[in-house]
Amino acid sequence: MNRPRKPFLPLILVFVVLSAFFISGRTLLQRYGFSQDLLIMGNIFLFFISIGSFLLAQRGLRNKNPHAFVRSVYGSIMMKLFLSLIVAFIYIATQRKALNKPAFFTLMGLYLVYTFIEVAALTRQLRSRPQS
Numbered sequence: 001m002n003r004p005r006k007p008f009l010p011l012i013l014v015f016v017v018l019s020a021f022f023i024s025g026r027t028l029l030q031r032y033g034f035s036q037d038l039l040i041m042g043n044i045f046l047f048f049i050s051i052g053s054f055l056l057a058q059r060g061l062r063n064k065n066p067h068a069f070v071r072s073v074y075g076s077i078m079m080k081l082f083l084s085l086i087v088a089f090i091y092i093a094t095q096r097k098a099l100n101k102p103a104f105f106t107l108m109g110l111y112l113v114y115t116f117i118e119v120a121a122l123t124r125q126l127r128s129r130p131q132s
Contacts, residue, residue, distance in 0.1 A: 007058070007121040008051070014117060015047040018110070035100035038091075042107040045087060050114040053080040057122050061129065073122070077115075084111055 022029070022039045029036050053076040060072020092099060 007054070007125060010117045010121060011047065011050055011054070011114065014113065015043065018043050033100070033102050034106065035103040038100050038103040039106065042103070043110065046084070046107065046110055046114050049080050049083055050118050053077070054118050054121065057118075058125065061122065061125055069126075080115070 019040065022036060022043060026036050029039065056076040056079065057069075057073045060069040060075075063069060063072070088104075091104070
């Protein structure tokens with residue numbers, strides 16, 4: 001029973017650690033010009049979009065057809081990328097003058113961190129899958 005949750009542990013750990021830092025480090029973040037609210041909301045968005053993307057790719061991993069796996073991985077990457085781009089463009093369009101560049105670029109880096117963790121977990125699952 002504990003097996004299905006195991007791939008999510010690194011994502012959950014990164015989310016919890018980052019959220020705790022963003023919440024508790026308000027004065028430090030403000031000192032360096034970071035928007036605490038943007039970092040917290042962006043971290044929540046990236047976490048949930050990564051979970052959704054991971055579940056989509058994992059569904060393809062269960063399929064016997066290798067083409068279905070490739071399609072599901074590409075689909076999950078495209079979904080995550082386009083949803084992130086849409087949210088980023090909405091933020092840029094609505095906050096043109098008050099754009100918080102330090103937090104925005106930090107979230108761009110966090111996108112890469114969450115993507116790396118997601119791909120590493122999928123790769124581990126692919127390697128541990130019984131060959132047919």
